Amino acid sequence: MRKILSSDTIRLLIPALSLTILLISVFYLQPRAMSYTGLNLLFNLSVPIALATIAQMLIMTVNDLDLSMGTFVSFIACVAATFLQATPVLGILILAAAVATYAAMGVLIHVRNLPSIVVTLGMSFVWGGLAVLILPAPGGQAPEWIRAVMISKPPFVPMAIIASITIAVVSHFLIMRSSFGVILRGVGGNARSVERAGWSIIRARAATYALAAVFAILAGISLVGLTTAADANIALRYTLLSIAGVILGGGEFTGGRVSPIGAVIGALTLTLAGSFLSFLRISPDWQIGAQGAILIVVLGLRLLLNRLERREKRA
Amino acid sequence: MTRLAALARRPWIWSFVAALTVWAATILFTGGSSTVGLSQAALTFAAFSILVGIGQMFVITLGPGNIDLCVPATMTLAGTVALKFMDVDNTLILPGLIVAIAIGVAVGIGNYALIKLLQIPPIIATLSMSFIVQSTAIWTNRGLRIKPPEALAKFTTETSFGIPNVAFVALVLSVLAYVLLQRTVYGRWIAAIGQSIRAARMAGIPVDGTRFVTYILCAVLAAICGYLLASFSGGAALNMGSEYLLMSIAVVVIGGTAVAGGDSNVPGIWGASLFMFLVVSMLNTYGAGAGIRLIMTGLIIIAVIVLAGGRNPNQR
Numbered sequence: 001m002r003k004i005l006s007s008d009t010i011r012l013l014i015p016a017l018s019l020t021i022l023l024i025s026v027f028y029l030q031p032r033a034m035s036y037t038g039l040n041l042l043f044n045l046s047v048p049i050a051l052a053t054i055a056q057m058l059i060m061t062v063n064d065l066d067l068s069m070g071t072f073v074s075f076i077a078c079v080a081a082t083f084l085q086a087t088p089v090l091g092i093l094i095l096a097a098a099v100a101t102y103a104a105m106g107v108l109i110h111v112r113n114l115p116s117i118v119v120t121l122g123m124s125f126v127w128g129g130l131a132v133l134i135l136p137a138p139g140g141q142a143p144e145w146i147r148a149v150m151i152s153k154p155p156f157v158p159m160a161i162i163a164s165i166t167i168a169v170v171s172h173f174l175i176m177r178s179s180f181g182v183i184l185r186g187v188g189g190n191a192r193s194v195e196r197a198g199w200s201i202i203r204a205r206a207a208t209y210a211l212a213a214v215f216a217i218l219a220g221i222s223l224v225g226l227t228t229a230a231d232a233n234i235a236l237r238y239t240l241l242s243i244a245g246v247i248l249g250g251g252e253f254t255g256g257r258v259s260p261i262g263a264v265i266g267a268l269t270l271t272l273a274g275s276f277l278s279f280l281r282i283s284p285d286w287q288i289g290a291q292g293a294i295l296i297v298v299l300g301l302r303l304l305l306n307r308l309e310r311r312e313k314r315a
Numbered sequence: 316m317t318r319l320a321a322l323a324r325r326p327w328i329w330s331f332v333a334a335l336t337v338w339a340a341t342i343l344f345t346g347g348s349s350t351v352g353l354s355q356a357a358l359t360f361a362a363f364s365i366l367v368g369i370g371q372m373f374v375i376t377l378g379p380g381n382i383d384l385c386v387p388a389t390m391t392l393a394g395t396v397a398l399k400f401m402d403v404d405n406t407l408i409l410p411g412l413i414v415a416i417a418i419g420v421a422v423g424i425g426n427y428a429l430i431k432l433l434q435i436p437p438i439i440a441t442l443s444m445s446f447i448v449q450s451t452a453i454w455t456n457r458g459l460r461i462k463p464p465e466a467l468a469k470f471t472t473e474t475s476f477g478i479p480n481v482a483f484v485a486l487v488l489s490v491l492a493y494v495l496l497q498r499t500v501y502g503r504w505i506a507a508i509g510q511s512i513r514a515a516r517m518a519g520i521p522v523d524g525t526r527f528v529t530y531i532l533c534a535v536l537a538a539i540c541g542y543l544l545a546s547f548s549g550g551a552a553l554n555m556g557s558e559y560l561l562m563s564i565a566v567v568v569i570g571g572t573a574v575a576g577g578d579s580n581v582p583g584i585w586g587a588s589l590f591m592f593l594v595v596s597m598l599n600t601y602g603a604g605a606g607i608r609l610i611m612t613g614l615i616i617i618a619v620i621v622l623a624g625g626r627n628p629n630q631r
Contacts, residue, residue: 067561108621112621114620114621115568115620117564117568118564118565118568118569118616118617118620119617119620121561121564121565121568121616122612122613122614122615122616122617122620123613123617124561124613125609125610125612125613125616126609126610126613126614127613128609128613129605129606129607129608129609129610129611129612129613130606130610131606132605132606132609133604133606133607133610136605136606240384240442243438243439243442244439244442247436247439252436253379253380253436253438254379254380285450285453285454286450286454287450288446288449288450288453289446289447289449289450289451290450291446292442292443292444292445292446292447292450293443293446293447295439295442295443295446296429296433296435296440296443299433299435299439299443300433303433303434
């Protein structure tokens with residue numbers, strides 16, 4: 001029994017369990033949610049959050065933290081709703097420049113040995129300013145093809161679920177199964193030993209940041225596909241949501257211990273928590289507070305299961 | 316010359332140099348006509364950042380991962396409840412302050428209880444706590460803007476000897492914080508925990524007690540700041556703390572406190588807070604729009620950290 005469940009599986013079990021419990025309670029409160037349309041509505045907004053969470057998780061893999069995630073996703077949403085829609089070539093160039101900026105940020109943080117929190121804090125002002133310049137007032141229009149993808153209705157399984165599973169599987173293979181992923185996690189775990197083994201840490205960091213930017217860009221584009229219009233403050237919550245999602249999914253701030261599947265589940269849990277609260281008819285005053293309480297309960301649950309695991313090991 | 320070199324090695328000097336440069340650039344642009352007004356405004360607004368910055372500095376000094384995201388929510392709740400309690404009555408100013416401090420203590424205890432009992436990383440624990448505190452503030456506030464007592468509003472908005480009263484409050488609390496950090500056992504304990512929590516524990520330092528007190532201290536300072544800010548701006552608003560989340564972190568780090576913990580710096584917070592306000596007002600004087608202003612603020616933060624942060628990467 002003890003052999004079958006590795007500690008990584010247990011790490012994944014807790015977020016999965018909390019999601020299931022939350023889903024069952026939602027179904028209990030509102031049986032009509034148990035349908036194709038219901039599920040789609042419940043999880044629709046989780047797609048961009050899941051992508052942003054994966055982006056944040058990549059940054060956390062190399063022991064950094066990105067406080068500019070929310071403003072960056074907002075900026076991308078603004079670009080997608082304006083340039084990418086009107087002049088696709090220019091739009092793609094801007095997105096490429098954004099990826100390059102992220103890679104440069106990674107290099108800068110590494111070379112000058114800077115705290116990532118402060119650099120990304122500064123960048124959050126920059127992205128916010130750029131977004132305000134592009135769209136001073138809410139507006140713009142989502143490109144047709146994104147809209148088509150986001151509202152498409154594949155048979156049997158809603159788009160939101162298919163997208164979430166795809167994100168989880170792709171990032172799992174990228175981070176947990178590829179040699180690139182192993183180096184990334186190695187940088188988070190013990191940078192010196194990775195360096196001694198002959199890999200360039202600068203290159204690894206730059207690649208991590210660039211990849212994170214790609215996921216964040218996908219988050220911004222998919223968000224615009226759902227909302228059809230953008231606004232400079234559209235995704236500010238994503239900074240904290242993405243960090244909370246990674247932690248809920250069993251990731252850690254240091255040591256390169258992350259779980260992509262867990263991160264996606266964490267993002268789904270956070271999205272569902274919002275719907276759960278509105279089904280409970282909690283007064284709007286307490287909605288945010290109850291979200292905090294759910295976060296605490298889930299993490300408390302994790303502690304409990306961790307204790308059980310340790311006791312089992314000792315026995 | 317050696318004295319100058321020794322000064323240049325102080326981590327806090329850079330934030331003051333930056334603040335002075337920006338101050339001079341603004342004054343030059345306006346031809347010196349705004350010197351007094353600008354300096355007073357800078358001291359007033361910096362005072363609020365200094366108060367929350369000092370609290371955040373104590374927490375950050377505790378070491379990697381320690382951060383208090385609950386600061387804005389605490390400010391809002393303390394400001395709201397204190398003003399509601401005082402109900403424009405001048406005689407209740409002091410009890411009102413005590414109410415604000417009590418809220419700070421309660422939030423601090425809540426924060427550390429989550430961190431310790433549930434073993435949640437501080438960033439997530441204080442984030443969850445801030446959701447709950449913010450909800451409580453929404454519930455008590457109900458969108459009403461309660462006015463502060465007249466005497467208190469007067470105190471927070473006026474100056475004595477040409478210097479804003481709130482700057483004096485910030486100065487007194489900064490000196491206290493400096494003494495606490497540099498001259499007391501408690502201050503040494505914080506630094507020791509920040510440098511190595513294992514070593515601190517083996518040296519017999521009461522790690523849990525010290526961290527507990529530090530989180531309470533940070534919340535209390537945020538509460539005092541909320542109390543003063545609400546009185547200064549003529550009433551508590553639900554979003555009054557929001558800009559102080561990033562601000563409290565930015566002033567600590569620009570001020571030269573090590574983000575990795577174990578090395579704190581009170582004077583730097585003054586330089587950084589003045590700098591942060593002056594940058595925005597400089598860009599305003601130059602007539603920059605909101606977008607440009609944000610971009611410049613961000614680039615300047617990064618420039619300062621690149622110039623100052625990479626001074627001696629081999630240290631530690």
